[in-house]
Amino acid sequence: MLPVIYSDEFLEHKTGVLHPEKPERLSAIATALRSSAFANQLEWRSPTPVEQTRVGASIERVHSQEHIKTVQRLAHRGGGYLDGDTPVSPRSYDVALLAVSAWLDGVEQVLATGKPAFVLARPPGHHALKDRGMGFCLFSNAAIAAYYALEQPGINRVAILDWDVHHGNGTQAIVENHPQIAYCSLHQFPCYPGTGKASEQGGYQNVLNLPLPSGSTVAVYQPLFETKVMPFLSDFQPDLLIVSAGYDANAADALADMALQPQDYGLFTEYCLQLTTRIVFGLEGGYDLSALAQSVVATVEQCLS
Numbered sequence: 203m204l205p206v207i208y209s210d211e212f213l214e215h216k217t218g219v220l221h222p223e224k225p226e227r228l229s230a231i232a233t234a235l236r237s238s239a240f241a242n243q244l245e246w247r248s249p250t251p252v253e254q255t256r257v258g259a260s261i262e263r264v265h266s267q268e269h270i271k272t273v274q275r276l277a278h279r280g281g282g283y284l285d286g287d288t289p290v291s292p293r294s295y296d297v298a299l300l301a302v303s304a305w306l307d308g309v310e311q312v313l314a315t316g317k318p319a320f321v322l323a324r325p326p327g328h329h330a331l332k333d334r335g336m337g338f339c340l341f342s343n344a345a346i347a348a349y350y351a352l353e354q355p356g357i358n359r360v361a362i363l364d365w366d367v368h369h370g371n372g373t374q375a376i377v378e379n380h381p382q383i384a385y386c387s388l389h390q391f392p393c394y395p396g397t398g399k400a401s402e403q404g405g406y407q408n409v410l411n412l413p414l415p416s417g418s419t420v421a422v423y424q425p426l427f428e429t430k431v432m433p434f435l436s437d438f439q440p441d442l443l444i445v446s447a448g449y450d451a452n453a454a455d456a457l458a459d460m461a462l463q464p465q466d467y468g469l470f471t472e473y474c475l476q477l478t479t480r481i482v483f484g485l486e487g488g489y490d491l492s493a494l495a496q497s498v499v500a501t502v503e504q505c506l507s
């Protein structure tokens with residue numbers, strides 16, 4: 203069985219009809235998972251309601267009070283924009299808190315069972331900085347989850363692998379000087395947001411950036427998993443692996459220019475599982491609905507095989 207942490211409430215973060223980070227992304231994934239050959243091996247779980255959790259304290263550990271209040275005020279005033287492409291709708295603040303709750307539930311699930319879980323939530327998080335949201339992201343879900351994991355008994359090191367096509371500038375900025383958190387990203391470069399050079403290695407050599415040229419296929423990615431990603435992660439010996447699972451490096455995706463196929467994400471998942479089964483997968487980007495849904499199916503299928 204594989205837990206999928208999901209709520210229909212995640213559809214209530216409205217971004218506007220022309221925005222690529224739209225609710226239909228989650229619906230497409232949920233439909234594909236429910237009609238897959240392994241649908242009976244999925245355990246759909248609702249995230250813990252925010253009022254029953256430690257979400258507030260966990261976000262405050264990573265984000266400034268000012269940023270949290272800005273998102274809250276904007277939402278409660280009826281909506282607005284954090285930057286040109288990061289809308290906040292009336293329910294976005296509450297939905298973003300529930301998304302954090304889902305990521306924290308993912309951590310708890312994985313630590314309780316020793317097996318992977320998939321967090322099917324939005325808004326995504328890896329561009330959100332300590333004191334501002336950007337790039338469709340309100341709060342830094344992966345970094346918040348990593349900090350939360352480190353508070354759990356026996357958890358001393360957490361690694362984050364970010365295979366979204368964009369560099370997770372927010373995640374990196376938040377964790378790069380934390381010796382107990384490693385961050386590894388494969389991303390198109392140059393591309394939004396402009397960070398993620400190989401020379402950015404963190405305060406403790408705990409950051410590995412693999413900037414890749416546009417047009418990269420699995421023939422570029424696979425050797426890097428073998429020679430760079432897996433050695434880096436395995437040297438760090440994480441007690442938990444968090445995957446910032448974005449699927450916008452697909453050839454079909456309009457937001458970038460990479461050339462992966464959905465099944466390639468099954469291969470990446472296989473590499474991760476060779477390192478550990480304690481993996482929290484959390485959705486980041488991915489904007490071609492069909493490729494996105496097929497890619498999540500490939501990820502989950504590998505976890506169940």
Ligand SMILES: [Zn+2]
Binds near residue numbers: 367368448450486488
């Ligand atoms: Zn992305």
